[in-house]
Amino acid sequence: MPFDIARIRGLYPALGDGWIHLDGAAGMLVPEQVASAVVTAMRAPVSGPGAAFPASQRAESIVAAARRAVADLVGGHPDGVVLGPNPAVLIKRFADVCAETWTLGDEAVVSRLDELANQRPWQQAMRRIGGAVRWGEIDIETCDLPAWQYERLVSARTKVVAITAAAGTIGTRPDLPTVAEFAKRVGAMVFVDATYAAPFVPFDIGASGADVIALSALTWGGPSVGALVFRDPSVLNQLPPVALDASASGPERLELGQHPYPTLAGLVASIDFLANLDDAAKGSRRNRLLTSIGSVKAYTSELHDRMLGELRAMPHVTVIGDAIRRIPALALTVRGRKAAEVAAHLASQGICAFTDDGSDGLFGSLGVAEVGGVVRIGLAHYSNDFDVNQFVRALYQLR
Numbered sequence: 001m002p003f004d005i006a007r008i009r010g011l012y013p014a015l016g017d018g019w020i021h022l023d024g025a026a027g028m029l030v031p032e033q034v035a036s037a038v039v040t041a042m043r044a045p046v047s048g049p050g051a052a053f054p055a056s057q058r059a060e061s062i063v064a065a066a067r068r069a070v071a072d073l074v075g076g077h078p079d080g081v082v083l084g085p086n087p088a089v090l091i092k093r094f095a096d097v098c099a100e101t102w103t104l105g106d107e108a109v110v111s112r113l114d115e116l117a118n119q120r121p122w123q124q125a126m127r128r129i130g131g132a133v134r135w136g137e138i139d140i141e142t143c144d145l146p147a148w149q150y151e152r153l154v155s156a157r158t159k160v161v162a163i164t165a166a167a168g169t170i171g172t173r174p175d176l177p178t179v180a181e182f183a184k185r186v187g188a189m190v191f192v193d194a195t196y197a198a199p200f201v202p203f204d205i206g207a208s209g210a211d212v213i214a215l216s217a218l219t220w221g222g223p224s225v226g227a228l229v230f231r232d233p234s235v236l237n238q239l240p241p242v243a244l245d246a247s248a249s250g251p252e253r254l255e256l257g258q259h260p261y262p263t264l265a266g267l268v269a270s271i272d273f274l275a276n277l278d279d280a281a282k283g284s285r286r287n288r289l290l291t292s293i294g295s296v297k298a299y300t301s302e303l304h305d306r307m308l309g310e311l312r313a314m315p316h317v318t319v320i321g322d323a324i325r326r327i328p329a330l331a332l333t334v335r336g337r338k339a340a341e342v343a344a345h346l347a348s349q350g351i352c353a354f355t356d357d358g359s360d361g362l363f364g365s366l367g368v369a370e371v372g373g374v375v376r377i378g379l380a381h382y383s384n385d386f387d388v389n390q391f392v393r394a395l396y397q398l399r
Contacts, residue, residue: 002280025378027218037269041262080233095121111136143321165197171326180209222270304328328379338372
């Protein structure tokens with residue numbers, strides 16, 4: 001069996017805590033390989049870059065390896081990879097830089113489906129220059145994000161279309177190429193938050209239509225580090241720099257301070273780990289990533305579909321949304337019970353799940369605060385049939 005779930009689970013020490021981890025949307029557990037890479041890098045002599053001695057050269061090689069690994073993950077070029085603490089910081093930094101070149105009356109298009117991290121920075125940028133924000137709305141019934149609406153949302157004044165590749169809240173995956181096509185007609189930049197899609201969908205920055213994408217290693221079991229990937233690396237040298245070093249070029253123009261080298265070593269190890277999830281994966285790291293993530297997609301989709309079928313058979317459980325294209329993340333409500341009560345019951349059964357009170361973001365627009373919020377879960381590479389069965393059993397007890 002190429003995708004051996006028993007072998008994969010054995011690579012996660014944290015699974016030994018006895019809990020069922022359906023909290024993948026907040027970040028997957030860390031494989032032993034990644035933890036070891038961080039510790040090994042912390043024990044090795046690593047200095048600042050730019051000198052001739054080995055410890056300095058080791059720092060440079062770690063950064064270069066991190067850029068190559070991220071580029072392989074999404075089909076980009078290492079020269080277009082900007083590294084930073086997390087996507088929220090990087091998106092805000094990039095939006096502020098872009099706003100320096102925009103003027104009164106320019107527009108940004110954001111979507112209700114996105115996390116606040118890919119809404120607020122663009123809203124703030126437009127507010128600062130006296131621009132306007134237009135919204136891509138979701139279908140209330142399915143929670144899909146219809147691509148056709150973008151034909152009328154974009155205009156000659158549109159500077160950026162910010163959209164998610166997959167919603168970590170409810171799993172919906174929009175039609176990125178169609179949205180990008182509408183944006184390109186007016187010369188707008190397409191900024192894609194691929195944070196939640198990257199672990200579950202083989203991603204190609206060129207095929208997606210994105211100009212820039214955001215990533216977080218936390219979502220696939222890597223360390224706390226984020227990245228922006230530019231489809232055309234030359235764009236970086238056309239942006240106003242934020243780097244303290246006036247001579248900085250390429251991705252360094254959007255980077256501040258020294259990199260956390262052990263963390264970047266863990267980032268490389270986490271992407272190598274993804275590439276080897278499928279025993280049948282062969283060839284370059286990029287090819288192995290496409291094979292392995294394709295297998296992850298097939299495995300988790302089957303598990304997710306079975307779970308959905310069980311949940312929808314329960315009259316007291318309501319699953320939010322019904323999009324056809326999705327990642328294995330969902331939100332639900334239980335009739336007559338607040339989300340916090342449901343999550344507490346799940347915890348009593350040894351199941352990890354999060355809640356959202358519905359006061360903001362996507363759930364705020366859906367009005368779920370009126371029913372006491374929602375329970376959020378997310379499957380991972382290491383989720384199995386037992387996890388799903390126990391989750392379904394625990395919810396059945398609340399009928």
